[in-house]
Amino acid sequence: MVDQVVVGGGVVGAAAARALAARGERVLLVEQHRRGHDKGSSHGASRIFRMGYADAEYVALCIRALDAWRALERASGRTLLDLTGAVDHGRPDQIAAIHAALTDAGIDHELLTPDEAAERWPGLAFEGHVLTHASAGRIRSADTVEALLDLAASDGAELRFGTRVTGVEDHGDSVTLTLDGPGGATSVTASGVVAAAGSWAPTLVGDVLRGRGASLPAIRVTQEQPAHFPSHLPDGAWPSFVHWQLDGPDVYGLLTPGEGVKVGFHGTGPVVDPDHRDFIPVPEELERLQAYVARFVPGVDARDPEPISCLYDNSPDDDFVMDRRGPVTVATGFSGHGFKFAPLLGEMLADLATGGTPHPRFALLD
Known part of the structure; x- marks a missing residue:
């Protein structure tokens, strides 16, 4: 049994796995595609970092994210953010x-x-x-994903690529995932799952969330x-x-x-x-x-x-969706502007998965 299974090896999943492992959680990260794949939202060499939001809450998150980026650079020993304006x-x-x-x-x-x-x-x-x-510029996005995965692994997380989640069973205070990987079908039971699977999250945990009286907005x-x-x-x-x-x-x-x-x-x-x-x-x-x-x-x-x-x-309003019900934490709805917040999102998801409360704006529908 592990503490947390993180589903998704893109930037948000990698950030969540890293944050959880750094806190001493026993983490398994599973990604259905190969490491560094181009099938989702995190591939490519560059993303924008900017604070130019008209919304005060997102500006505040940008300020926190900049600190998180600098901390990630120190921890990884890599340059990840170039402030070009x-x-x-x-x-x-x-x-x-x-x-x-x-x-x-x-x-x-x-x-x-x-x-x-x-x-x-x-x-x-x-x-x-x-x-x-x-206080803006560009993120070295591919390097960021690799830095987060490397840090997660160095803190004890197990990383499995080419492994798809085919079932999620909610036991109330734990969850069992059925996995289809290179060695065939297996299962793993954990205290919680972090479904940081972006475009795949609704299919992955939508039914489980509905079973707990909550639902995702239409993604x-x-x-x-x-x-x-x-x-x-x-x-x-x-x-x-x-x-x-x-x-x-x-x-x-x-x-x-x-x-x-x-x-x-x-x-x-x-x-x-x-x-x-x-x-x-x-x-x-x-x-x-x-x-x-x-x-x-x-x-x-x-x-x-x-x-x-x-x-x-x-998401319908371009707001992120990050919330937890029982042992299931979900992250989706990043609407093309989530990468700039990645190291901060990882910490926020680690907080949620270990008992924290969601940002009210990013909560699930009841």
Whole structure:
């Protein structure tokens, strides 16, 4: 018998396993795919870190997350976060709301005109209002997942890849999981399970939660298709950026060193079954992205995209879902903006799994 089984070897599961193992819990992490796979939401070399939320609660979480990132870097001995700065531009109401939230939190930032911003960042074109803050940049995402897995293992966690959970049985004060791995079908009983499986979480523990009178909100799984574009500029010319378009979907972008500038529409992809994806970009959407890049990202070659495929596990309000019922802790609904909080989320899930209370905003439905 182990204390906690963590299901999911992406960044949230790895962070939870690491946090639990560091507290002395006996942890088994199981991941249905290989280590470092590209089937979910955590693969790839870069993610944005930014504090530019219009919501005070998320800004507060960002501040805590930055401390958690620095602690993770110290523990792992790796550089995981590069503070290159970030810029938001577009709808005046959205920029004003971010400005107010950062001001209230005491986070240094600047307001610029589009011309001032274009002079500072010639690789971008701007519309509407512009805001920039320095406590932002990019996360070395693939390195982060590896750092968390390595730390979890060094603290005693067992890591099993290529192992799928095919059943979850709630015994009241413990749980038994049926596993299908390289050695065939086995089972493991634990004091608790942390279902940090993102897009797979509803299928994994939805029925068990309903048996306890709780339910997940409707999680909509989408296949997103950002792309890398070759840069004409040196790496230092690129901040992370978000464009709150006056007419069109929201857009994000950042440099991935050695691969180009990643640009994507936020949350516009088709709904998919996470187990049955084609990974093929929608041609019309790729053309629309290229047209956007040709207009607003002049520092890259819009004619030569390298498409990427990833999953979003979208909640109805884009809020995370992290809560516990009995021996079952669940984490999903990260809606394309959870990676920046990963080491903090791991600590929050470890708190939940060992008897803590959920963040009220992230609670399950009763």
